[in-house]
Amino acid sequence: MGASNGDKMLIAEIKAGNEVAFEAIVLKYRPKLMSVLIGYTKSRDQAEEICQKTFMRVWQKIDTFKEESSLFTWIYRIGINLAKNEFASSFYKNSKITERLDQEQHDVPQYRSPEIELMAAESESKIMQFIQNLDEDTKTAFSLREIEGRSYDEIAKILDCPIGTVRSRIFRARQLILEFMNQENIFNE
Amino acid sequence: MNKNLEKLSSLYDGELSHHEMQEILKEMDSDKNLRNTFHRFGVISELVQKHSDQQNSKTISLRNYYRKINPVIINMATAAATVFLTLIVLYQFDEDRFQVDRETSLQLSSAISSDQAKLQLLNADQNIMEHMIQIMQSNQSNISQQVAKNWIPVGFSVDPKNPNQYSNGRNNLFFHLENKQLGIKQVKYFKANNNWIYLIPLKDGRLLTAYGDIPPSIADQMIQSIYQRN
Numbered sequence: 078m079g080a081s082n083g084d085k086m087l088i089a090e091i092k093a094g095n096e097v098a099f100e101a102i103v104l105k106y107r108p109k110l111m112s113v114l115i116g117y118t119k120s121r122d123q124a125e126e127i128c129q130k131t132f133m134r135v136w137q138k139i140d141t142f143k144e145e146s147s148l149f150t151w152i153y154r155i156g157i158n159l160a161k162n163e164f165a166s167s168f169y170k171n172s173k174i175t176e177r178l179d180q181e182q183h184d185v186p187q188y189r190s191p192e193i194e195l196m197a198a199e200s201e202s203k204i205m206q207f208i209q210n211l212d213e214d215t216k217t218a219f220s221l222r223e224i225e226g227r228s229y230d231e232i233a234k235i236l237d238c239p240i241g242t243v244r245s246r247i248f249r250a251r252q253l254i255l256e257f258m259n260q261e262n263i264f265n266e
Numbered sequence: 267m268n269k270n271l272e273k274l275s276s277l278y279d280g281e282l283s284h285h286e287m288q289e290i291l292k293e294m295d296s297d298k299n300l301r302n303t304f305h306r307f308g309v310i311s312e313l314v315q316k317h318s319d320q321q322n323s324k325t326i327s328l329r330n331y332y333r334k335i336n337p338v339i340i341n342m343a344t345a346a347a348t349v350f351l352t353l354i355v356l357y358q359f360d361e362d363r364f365q366v367d368r369e370t371s372l373q374l375s376s377a378i379s380s381d382q383a384k385l386q387l388l389n390a391d392q393n394i395m396e397h398m399i400q401i402m403q404s405n406q407s408n409i410s411q412q413v414a415k416n417w418i419p420v421g422f423s424v425d426p427k428n429p430n431q432y433s434n435g436r437n438n439l440f441f442h443l444e445n446k447q448l449g450i451k452q453v454k455y456f457k458a459n460n461n462w463i464y465l466i467p468l469k470d471g472r473l474l475t476a477y478g479d480i481p482p483s484i485a486d487q488m489i490q491s492i493y494q495r496n
Contacts, residue, residue, distance in 0.1 A: 084280050086287050097295045104305040105278060108312035204310075205317050222279060223314045229281045248275035252268075254310055255303065 084148040091139050099139075103132050106149055110156055117160045127163060131156040200263045207257045211250055218243050219250035274300055278307045413441045419480070419488045439478035447473045453489055455482065466492060 090098030110131060114124035134155050142151050208216065214236075221227045221235065229247075233240045273290045276282045282290065294300045418424075418432055422439060425431040432439045447467045455464045463477040464485050474492065476485065 086280075086282075086284055090287075090291065095291065097291045100301065101277065101291065101294065101304060104301060105308050107305070108308045109315075112312060112316065201313065201317070204313060208314065223311055229276075229279065244272065244276055244281065247279065248272040251275050251307055251310060252271060255306060258306075 085144060088139065088142065088144065088148060091136070099136055102135070102148070106152055107132075109149065110152060113153060114156055114160060117157060118163070123160075123163065127156060127159050130159050134159070200258075200261060203261060204254065204258065204263070208250075208254065211253065215246045215250045215253070218246035222247050270297075270300065271303065274304055275307065278304060278311075413443070414492075417441070417474070417476075417488065417492050419484050419491075437479050437484070439476060439480050442475040442477075444473040444475065445471070447471060455485070464489065468492075 084102075087098045087102055091102065107128065111124055111128055114127050114131075115121055118124050118127065131152060135152055138155075142148070146154075208219070211219070218232055218236065221232045222229075227235070229240050229243045232243045232247075236243065270290065270293055273282060273286055274294075277287060277290050290300075294304065413430070419434070419439070421434040422432040422437075423434075425433055430440050430442070432441075448465075450465050450467050450473060453464065453466050455462060462480055462482070462485065463475065464480075466474040466476065466489060468474055476488070480488075
């Protein structure tokens with residue numbers, strides 16, 4: 078699968094020098110990339126640094142992105158390669174890093190983006206509970222999108238409803254979740 | 267304002283027309299709140315995808331969906347992208363390496379619904395993730411990898427056009443052999459949308475990856491056969 082249509086349009090904008098489109102991509106994929114990088118480096122600071130470098134590289138190299146993979150796959154590859162380079166350059170400087178590389182990861186540990194790290198575990202549970210309690214139509218559309226990565230068109234076919242309804246339901250889910258998070262003061266913890 | 271937020275939500279999902287995208291990008295340029303909200307969509311998305319408990323409700327709500335679809339791998343690239351976006355660790359065996367038998371740990375089907383089943387996202391397990399993306403994006407589909415005949419599930423035969431693809435006319439299965447095991451000591455399997463990926467450490471130190479729209483009920487027998495004869 079190549080880049081999604083939406084990302085393709087944003088990519089075209091970035092290639093044309095649209096900085097807002099680039100910022101949108103950063104805002105969209107930063108949390109996910111940070112989770113990946115923290116998982117890889119086991120260091121939030123190092124992950125932050127590599128994340129910055131990754132997006133700088135994305136901005137610089139976007140013209141070379143051939144859209145044969147999804148945009149995030151490409152971003153992920155850049156990020157992981159930068160992380161590997163970091164490890165390689167510090168290989169002899171820090172034995173702890175080599176331990177990280179060598180250790181086996183049987184437990185499939187969970188790593189979180191800093192934004193999620195800042196949330197108290199209790200808040201996180203509340204959010205998930207809130208999502209569980211969304212009405213079935215809203216929750217299903219949202220789950221198909223967020224967890225299954227389905228397009229609106231696919232969701233419309235699955236749920237046998239117009240695309241506009243899918244769009245509204247997914248937005249409604251996000252809006253309700255944001256409102257809940259604001260009510261609970263979760264983003265300001 | 268709500269209209270803008272709805273557009274923002276659709277932008278996040280990549281579902282806007284070019285014209286709508288241009289409009290909302292202009293709005294974002296001048297409205298920090300919109301940019302913050304867009305970022306929060308990302309945080310919510312990450313949180314939801316990270317939260318393993320979410321899978322329980324998803325399984326229920328998607329049950330009808332899975333009944334409707336006829337899973338067939340269309341191409342490797344699609345599968346790879348699917349893996350990246352939605353790969354979910356459904357279960358990993360906790361039994362000792364290779365100490366598996368018919369009665370105990372290889373009951374994949376029942377494992378899904380067992381209390382032991384742990385629903386975990388794969389994002390953190392980068393080695394495995396990279397491995398799967400790599401093999402599914404690679405151009406090795408036409409290179410035969412000397413898959414042992416007894417590994418092939420009953421009723422499946424090789425596709426004449428692709429020596430690594432096996433089919434029973436309804437389901438497709440691909441094999442990939444790796445010389446390293448990526449720290450995997452037990453069978454792990456993953457579900458990525460319509461497809462299943464089984465990582466099977468072999469006694470000789472290699473890792474067999476089997477992937478396709480083969481449900482655990484079929485894979486169970488295949489894996490048992492591999493361990494009995496491996």
